[in-house]
Amino acid sequence: xxxxxxxxxxxxxxxxxxxxxxxxxxxxxxxxxxxxxxxxxxxxxxxxxxxxxxxxxxxxxxxxxxxxxxxxxxxxxxxxxxxxxxxxxxxxxxxxxxxxxxxxxxxxxxxxxxxxxxxxxxxxxxxxxxxxxxxxxxxxxxxxxxxxxxxxxxxxxxxxxxxxxxxxxxxxxxxxxxxxxxxxxxxxxxxxxxxxxxxxxxxxxxxxxxxxxxxxxxxxxxxxxxxxxxxxxxxxxxxxxxxxxxxxxxxxxxxxxxxxxxxxxxxxxxxxxxxxxxxxxxxxxxxxxxxxxxxxxxxxxxxxxxxxxxxxxxxxxxxxxxxxxxxxxxxxxxxxxxxxxxxxxxxxxxxxxxxxxxxxxxxxxxxxxxxxxxxxxxxxxxxxxxxxxxxxxxxx
DNA sequence: CCTCCACTGGAAACCTAGGCTC
DNA sequence: GAGCCTAGGTTTCCAGTGGAGG
Numbered sequence: 001x002x003x004x005x006x007x008x009x010x011x012x013x014x015x016x017x018x019x020x021x022x023x024x025x026x027x028x029x030x031x032x033x034x035x036x037x038x039x040x041x042x043x044x045x046x047x048x049x050x051x052x053x054x055x056x057x058x059x060x061x062x063x064x065x066x067x068x069x070x071x072x073x074x075x076x077x078x079x080x081x082x083x084x085x086x087x088x089x090x091x092x093x094x095x096x097x098x099x100x101x102x103x104x105x106x107x108x109x110x111x112x113x114x115x116x117x118x119x120x121x122x123x124x125x126x127x128x129x130x131x132x133x134x135x136x137x138x139x140x141x142x143x144x145x146x147x148x149x150x151x152x153x154x155x156x157x158x159x160x161x162x163x164x165x166x167x168x169x170x171x172x173x174x175x176x177x178x179x180x181x182x183x184x185x186x187x188x189x190x191x192x193x194x195x196x197x198x199x200x201x202x203x204x205x206x207x208x209x210x211x212x213x214x215x216x217x218x219x220x221x222x223x224x225x226x227x228x229x230x231x232x233x234x235x236x237x238x239x240x241x242x243x244x245x246x247x248x249x250x251x252x253x254x255x256x257x258x259x260x261x262x263x264x265x266x267x268x269x270x271x272x273x274x275x276x277x278x279x280x281x282x283x284x285x286x287x288x289x290x291x292x293x294x295x296x297x298x299x300x301x302x303x304x305x306x307x308x309x310x311x312x313x314x315x316x317x318x319x320x321x322x323x324x325x326x327x328x329x330x331x332x333x334x335x336x337x338x339x340x341x342x343x344x345x346x347x348x349x350x351x352x353x354x355x356x357x358x359x360x361x362x363x364x365x366x367x368x369x370x371x372x373x374x375x376x377x378x379x380x381x382x383x384x385x386x387x388x389x390x391x392x393x394x395x396x
Numbered sequence: 397c398c399t400c401c402a403c404t405g406g407a408a409a410c411c412t413a414g415g416c417t418c
Numbered sequence: 419g420a421g422c423c424t425a426g427g428t429t430t431c432c433a434g435t436g437g438a439g440g
Contacts, residue, residue: 103424103425106425124424125424126423128423319403337428337429338429339403341429343403343405361435361437362403363438364437364439364440365401367403367404367436368403368404369404
């Protein structure tokens with residue numbers, strides 16, 4: 001890229017009018033001043049939590065709904081309003097996303113951290129950790145409302161030990177108490193839960209239906225009004241955003257993301273207005289970015305397996321791929337994993353949408369996974385070439 | 397209708413790297 | 419330092435299986 005190119009980019013940025021008024025409004029962390037179409041849910045949660053204001057313990061609460069239906073936003077919104085009502089120190093609200101926290105341990109540690117405890121990354125037993133947190137709550141006479149977002153993830157990836165512990169400590173604490181608000185994307189996660197935990201956790205339940213396309217349109221229009229300058233966003237572009245996001249299960253978060261990226265695309269191209277074309281480009285870009293990012297952040301072994309599957313443009317099966325994978329490992333000095341593990345990694349790659357690995361039966365010739373690469377060869381090679389491990393191979 | 401392939405996928409055990417307490 | 423904890427990735431072991439070819 002020459003300096004001329006750079007100049008042209010900057011020049012265009014200077015000339016083109018800034019389309020955004022306040023980009024923040026379209027970031028995932030933004031909590032809107034008002035949540036359209038969620039009044040019923042907001043007030044239901046408020047009803048459940050209200051007792052905390054005169055010192056009694058609210059029921060535990062479970063929120064259900066698919067991604068982007070506003071569960072998290074509503075929960076945080078109500079919590080922040082609740083906070084405004086109490087000026088005392090004795091109400092602590094904690095929000096933990098268990099998927100980001102990743103493990104039971106880190107979830108609890110995060111709770112402890114918000115309470116002001118200093119906890120190590122690892123090393124304590126779960127029991128020890130729990131009792132430390134309990135002690136802190138008692139010592140402070142504090143009331144805690146703990147929001148566990150994506151709680152299904154926690155249950156799926158470990159036991160429900162922590163939930164059991166938390167619901168139990170609930171009963172034992174005094175003074176002070178701990179109320180739980182669980183948020184789940186998965187409507188069936190209840191089935192994998194210990195019945196004791198379930199009955200305690202879901203004293204109250206609330207379901208969030210997906211947004212309809214018309215609802216999305218209104219939400220987006222409102223956000224767009226705050227985020228963009230007047231006239232910088234065509235209404236047909238808003239409708240297109242709503243339609244694209246709506247066709248993917250009424251996910252409001254993705255709709256808002258799409259809106260923001262459309263704006264960025266249009267701004268970069270020096271347009272006066274975000275049009276349908278920008279939205280389409282943004283939509284394609286989001287999909288592309290998702291794949292690139294998934295590829296880049298893959299562990300080395302997963303990359304090696306992808307590389308192996310790229311040797312078979314018309315698809316292959318586990319056994320054949322394992323042989324190719326073995327070759328690649330030998331040539332790049334990589335440790336060779338067992339076939340069992342490779343099979344597991346293939347399932348992971350399938351989940352990421354990088355590879356299609358479906359189990360097929362070939363009668364006499366056994367059962368195996370039919371494996372097909374779902375990403376472009378050139379793209380894969382380009383990104384994997386960034387990894388020094390595969391240098392030797394790429395040259396041949 | 398039966399066989400038997402080439403795996404699948406569950407379960408448990410193992411290993412490493414971290415950290416605690418005494 | 420000994421003896422205990424955890425996470426997370428891996429290996430080991432193995433019972434289970436869909437369906438083409440007999």
